[in-house]
Amino acid sequence: MTVVAQSGQPFIDWEWVLTHGDDMWEATLEHATLTAIALGVGLVLSMILALVALQWRRTYSPITWFTGILYTIPSLALFTFLVPVFGLSLTTAEIALVSYTLLILIRNIVAGVDAVPDHLTEASRGMGMTNRQTFVSVQLPLALPAIIAGIRIAAVTTIGLVTVTVLVGQGGYGVFILRGIRRQFLTEALVGTVLSVLLAVVVDAALLGVERWATPWATRKASS
Amino acid sequence: MIEFFGDVIAFLADPENWTGTRGILNRTWQHISISTIGVFVACLLALPPAVYLGHSRRGGFVAVSAVNIGRAMPSFGVVGVMFPITLSIAFLASPIGYWATLIALVLLAMPPMFVNAYVGVREVDPALVEAARGMGMTGREVLTKVEMPLSTPLIMAGVRTAAVSVVATATLGAVVGYGGLGRYIIDGFAQGNDVLIFVGGLLVALLAVGTELGLGWVEKRSDPTQRSIPDDEKRLVAPVGLDTADHVGSGTEAR
Numbered sequence: 059m060t061v062v063a064q065s066g067q068p069f070i071d072w073e074w075v076l077t078h079g080d081d082m083w084e085a086t087l088e089h090a091t092l093t094a095i096a097l098g099v100g101l102v103l104s105m106i107l108a109l110v111a112l113q114w115r116r117t118y119s120p121i122t123w124f125t126g127i128l129y130t131i132p133s134l135a136l137f138t139f140l141v142p143v144f145g146l147s148l149t150t151a152e153i154a155l156v157s158y159t160l161l162i163l164i165r166n167i168v169a170g171v172d173a174v175p176d177h178l179t180e181a182s183r184g185m186g187m188t189n190r191q192t193f194v195s196v197q198l199p200l201a202l203p204a205i206i207a208g209i210r211i212a213a214v215t216t217i218g219l220v221t222v223t224v225l226v227g228q229g230g231y232g233v234f235i236l237r238g239i240r241r242q243f244l245t246e247a248l249v250g251t252v253l254s255v256l257l258a259v260v261v262d263a264a265l266l267g268v269e270r271w272a273t274p275w276a277t278r279k280a281s282s
Numbered sequence: 283m284i285e286f287f288g289d290v291i292a293f294l295a296d297p298e299n300w301t302g303t304r305g306i307l308n309r310t311w312q313h314i315s316i317s318t319i320g321v322f323v324a325c326l327l328a329l330p331p332a333v334y335l336g337h338s339r340r341g342g343f344v345a346v347s348a349v350n351i352g353r354a355m356p357s358f359g360v361v362g363v364m365f366p367i368t369l370s371i372a373f374l375a376s377p378i379g380y381w382a383t384l385i386a387l388v389l390l391a392m393p394p395m396f397v398n399a400y401v402g403v404r405e406v407d408p409a410l411v412e413a414a415r416g417m418g419m420t421g422r423e424v425l426t427k428v429e430m431p432l433s434t435p436l437i438m439a440g441v442r443t444a445a446v447s448v449v450a451t452a453t454l455g456a457v458v459g460y461g462g463l464g465r466y467i468i469d470g471f472a473q474g475n476d477v478l479i480f481v482g483g484l485l486v487a488l489l490a491v492g493t494e495l496g497l498g499w500v501e502k503r504s505d506p507t508q509r510s511i512p513d514d515e516k517r518l519v520a521p522v523g524l525d526t527a528d529h530v531g532s533g534t535e536a537r
Binding site for chain 2: 127130131132133134135136137138139141142146211214215217218219221222224225226231232235236238239242243244247248250251254255258259262
């Protein structure tokens with residue numbers, strides 16, 4: 059493990075790659091866990107805020123204004139506001155990660171529900187459905203493609219951001235990248251980056267699969 | 283808590299912390315200069331092909347790929363990969379960390395610029411383009427007199443989105459030894475100095491929000507028709523159906 063960049067060193071040290079499979083697997087689990095927590099918490103909070111915005115229209119613009127500011131603040135800056143309170147901890151990393159998912163998810167949920175044609179909601183009311191029944195059995199299912207598209211964007215963004223949480227003691231693949239920088243060891247930094255991109259691609263494809271499965275009517279239309 | 287903010291204010295009130303190479307002024311300048319150069323280079327590389335492809339209404343696949351790859355690529359990783367590479371190339375080795383950071387910033391800024399410019403030019407009302415042709419305009423005239431002015435707000439929205447990410451990410455330059463405002467954060471982490479960390483974060487956040495608001499103002503002024511497009515339709519984080527990437531996707535499938 060004492061490999062240092064030297065002239066004449068091969069571009070990629072394959073021996074290092076082949077002997078660190080266990081580390082990579084461990085980092086993958088950590089990276090996936092950090093991402094999953096952020097997405098899960100982000101989705102619950104976004105659902106609540108989107109419901110508030112749909113119920114009371116006036117709250118939509120303050121909600122997007124506030125989450126927009128959270129989205130604009132750089133992740134490192136957000137860490138710095140949290141470190142004095144929570145230290146270099148999982149909480150610090152997760153609060154920052156969650157705050158980046160909110161704007162993306164809320165906008166997609168609200169836009170998805172809004173895009174449901176009026177005649178469908180009116181028809182369901184005409185069939186005697188209550189507002190809640192209309193929401194759960196008509197609006198939400200039809201908004202699902204938009205919501206899942208939001209989750210895909212949030213997931214891919216979060217997976218990239220997780221690498222930075224190594225600076226507050228977490229990190230997943232970020233650990234490889236930071237060690238690569240410290241030792242000026244290209245292979246390790248490259249492994250961290252490539253694995254992060256791969257995880258993003260796999261998760262994105264998996265969520266696309268979920269969307270196809272959850273909205274069979276849309277798939278049928280698209281494949282015809 | 284009150285004591286902590288007292289320390290932060292005391293740090294900011296001390297003139298010694300503002301001047302000199304390690305001062306706030308110099309580090310803010312370093313931060314702004316690398317961000318500006320990064321955005322400028324990305325404009326030069328991304329906008330001409332995007333505008334051309336939008337004009338010829340081809341290359342939707344390139345636009346979708348650009349935004350997807352851009353979103354999945356961790357900038358921290360790009361800095362980490364570029365750092366050893368730039369160090370091994372003599373004329374890129376100094377100032378330390380500068381070129382690695384700059385390359386990451388350029389790569390980060392290009393996708394949102396490219397997609398917004400591409401979609402902006404391509405989605406100009408076909409009726410207007412036909413009318414311009416009917417008036418006898420050449421392809422070049424249609425591009426410069428109709429398509430480009432009408433798509434300016436969208437192009438500027440892409441530049442704004444990119445610039446805000448660039449200002450945020452320039453902070454990472456400190457990890458590879460470059461200056462900028464990230465220096466306070468990284469040094470603060472290393473020394474366990476919460477005041478230093480907080481000051482760095484505060485300044486970076488102010489700079490990012492300032493960039494967003496400043497370029498937002500420029501964007502409004504740049505609209506030749508002075509009608510305002512809802513923000514949702516311009517941003518990459520916009521909802522689906524309205525999401526620029528998906529927008530491009532559905533467009534190409536139809537073609």
